[in-house]
Amino acid sequence: MNKLMLLCGAAVLSMASCAGNSDATTAEAATVAKDTTPSTPAAPAAKGYAIGDAAADFSLKNVDGKQVALADYKDAKGFIVIFTCNHCPYAKAYEQRIIDLNKRYADKGYPVIAISPNDPAIEPKDSYEEMQKLAKAKGYTFPYLIDEGQTVYPAFGANKTPHVFILQKENNQNIVKYIGAIDDNYEHADQVKHRYAEAAVDALLAGKPVETTKTVAIGCGIKDKKTES
Amino acid sequence: MKKSVLGWAALCSIFIAASCNSVNDSENPQKGPSESEAPAKPLPAAENPEVTVIKYEQLQSRLQQDNDTVYVVNFWATWCGPCVKELPHFKSFSDRMAKEHKPFRLIMVSLDQSDILQDKVVPFLKERNINAQHYLLDDNTRMNEWIPKFEATWSGAIPATFVYEKGEKRAFHEGSLDEKGLTQLLQSYVH
Numbered sequence: 355m356n357k358l359m360l361l362c363g364a365a366v367l368s369m370a371s372c373a374g375n376s377d378a379t380t381a382e383a384a385t386v387a388k389d390t391t392p393s394t395p396a397a398p399a400a401k402g403y404a405i406g407d408a409a410a411d412f413s414l415k416n417v418d419g420k421q422v423a424l425a426d427y428k429d430a431k432g433f434i435v436i437f438t439c440n441h442c443p444y445a446k447a448y449e450q451r452i453i454d455l456n457k458r459y460a461d462k463g464y465p466v467i468a469i470s471p472n473d474p475a476i477e478p479k480d481s482y483e484e485m486q487k488l489a490k491a492k493g494y495t496f497p498y499l500i501d502e503g504q505t506v507y508p509a510f511g512a513n514k515t516p517h518v519f520i521l522q523k524e525n526n527q528n529i530v531k532y533i534g535a536i537d538d539n540y541e542h543a544d545q546v547k548h549r550y551a552e553a554a555v556d557a558l559l560a561g562k563p564v565e566t567t568k569t570v571a572i573g574c575g576i577k578d579k580k581t582e583s
Numbered sequence: 584m585k586k587s588v589l590g591w592a593a594l595c596s597i598f599i600a601a602s603c604n605s606v607n608d609s610e611n612p613q614k615g616p617s618e619s620e621a622p623a624k625p626l627p628a629a630e631n632p633e634v635t636v637i638k639y640e641q642l643q644s645r646l647q648q649d650n651d652t653v654y655v656v657n658f659w660a661t662w663c664g665p666c667v668k669e670l671p672h673f674k675s676f677s678d679r680m681a682k683e684h685k686p687f688r689l690i691m692v693s694l695d696q697s698d699i700l701q702d703k704v705v706p707f708l709k710e711r712n713i714n715a716q717h718y719l720l721d722d723n724t725r726m727n728e729w730i731p732k733f734e735a736t737w738s739g740a741i742p743a744t745f746v747y748e749k750g751e752k753r754a755f756h757e758g759s760l761d762e763k764g765l766t767q768l769l770q771s772y773v774h
Contacts, residue, residue: 443662477664513757514740535739539724541696547724570730572658572694572723575665575740575758 402511405567408527409435409519412506414469414499415482417489422467422497424521424528431463432522432531432558434551437512439470440488441479442574445515447540449492452516455536455551456496464520464555466496471507471515476577504578514573520554520564531558534569632708634717636697639729642720645690647750652686653772654747658720660694661707665759666742670711672762677714680773687773689715694741697721746772 403409413423424433434455438445456466474481482500489498501507510519511533520532532554537546554564637645646654657673659666673689680687691713695704700719708717722729730739734755737743746754746769756768 513738535727538727541723545724548727569727570737570739571726572730572739572741574663575742577664581758 401508402513403509403519403530403533405530405533407530409521409530410509411528412509414501414506416497416499417482417486417494422499424467427465429463430465430523432520432555433528434459434464434466434555435510435519435521436466436468436516436536437471437507437510437514437519437576438468438516439472439477439480439574440484441472441477442515444540444571444573447543448516448536451536451543452496453492453494458552459555460496462555462559464558468494468496468498469501469506470498471501471504471512472577473504473579476579480577504580507576512576514575516573518551520551520558522558531564532567534566535571538569538571540571630709631705632713632717634693634700634705634708634719636700636719636721639720639722639725639732642692642718643732645718646747648747649750650686652688652748653769654688654690655769656690656692656745656747658692658694658741658743660741661699661703662695663741669742669759669761669765670713672760672765673715674711674713675762676765676769681714685773689713691715691717693717693719695719696723744768748772 409424411424413421416422424430427433436452436455438448438452440446452466452468460466470480470485472480474484478484485498485500488494510517512519516536518532518534518536519530521528522531523529532551534550536549536551538548538550539546548566550566550569553566557564646656648654655673655676657666659670661667673691677687677689680689691708693700693704697719704719726739730737733745734743734752737755737757740757742757742759744756744760744765745752753772754768756764760768
């Protein structure tokens with residue numbers, strides 16, 4: 355029985371190639387790859403903070419109804435600011451890892467500040483009420499703020515969820531030290547090889563320069579009527 | 584048991600026949616989508632699209648073509664709302680290019696997890712029937728490597744669309760495109 359099903363599957367698979375026969379471009383496959391990185395004409399200038407910039411403070415509403423600002427954290431040495439949200443599969447995949455980051459670093463002076471940048475009118479799963487539910491269900495021990503006017507995420511230059519900004523307090527300014535992903539494997543937390551965010555905070559705690567200051571990863575675009583075509 | 588095996592064999596043969604409609608139309612009385620009764624029958628309306636699982640290097644070499652074809656590469660995922668929303672524009676553009684016999688090829692690169700390829704990605708694409716070459720880029724642990732290789736200014740947000748010609752990147756757009764935006768992006772490459 356099982357064998358038959360397998361056979362059936364194999365036969366169907368082989369038949370699927372008839373979909374490819376009409377493909378006019380298969381004959382090109384033999385072309386040798388060129389080892390060049392072509393440049394893009396008129397690349398848009400990157401907005402938001404660069405490494406070394408001072409991040410402006412903000413005051414955003416937390417899921418408990420209270421306003422939260424970075425200045426409230428008198429004893430903090432810095433912050434792990436994470437733009438994340440409810441609905442995005444990548445954000446979901448990182449929920450536990452964000453909780454763990456706060457557990458590991460809040461007491462050492464680097465609390466997690468999570469901010470949902472999305473417009474709930476576009477993505478209802480990211481409404482304030484849904485954020486409250488998620489924070490409660492997951493037992494978030496850090497603020498989960500809503501960027502209601504959608505002004506904070508553009509100031510940072512966040513463009514997807516999750517998107518991490520690690521800040522260090524220097525002379526009463528919050529200096530951007532790391533921008534990017536939490537780690538290198540959203541799919542399998544147990545197979546992560548590079549823990550970018552942890553490495554950055556560990557370096558800052560040790561008084562060392564952050565080795566990898568910028569990383570990129572696929573994420574969900576931020577839902578904003580102003581930028582969506 | 585014996586009965587169910589026979590049942591499977593019958594189902595199987597129907598399925599195989601249906602998977603290549605163009606060849607078997609005359610032999611298969613139930614071709615095409617059956618909108619009337621018996622929706623439970625596992626008869627595919629069209630062929631399952633072929634989706635090739637690849638790594639970054641393979642995708643990159645796929646784009647190094649020395650011919651007159653303009654390649655539009657769209658990075659998308661089934662879970663990505665704006666990606667799904669812009670798909671019809673890509674489909675209609677690709678259909679129009681095919682109809683006008685233009686040297687144009689749409690390359691759709693899914694960033695879905697490879698373990699949902701058969702259950703989710705393939706049925707999703709089959710339903711939309713997009714005239715494109717389909718890939719699933721199964722290279723999630725090296726995103727920090729290949730995203731900047733594709734484009735230094737790409738934040739990693741999807742959808743993202745590239746235009747390649749003669750093996751070189753001609754244009755890049757991060758974010759969704761409407762019909763007008765897509766036409767504008769492509770107008771200097773496809774006429």
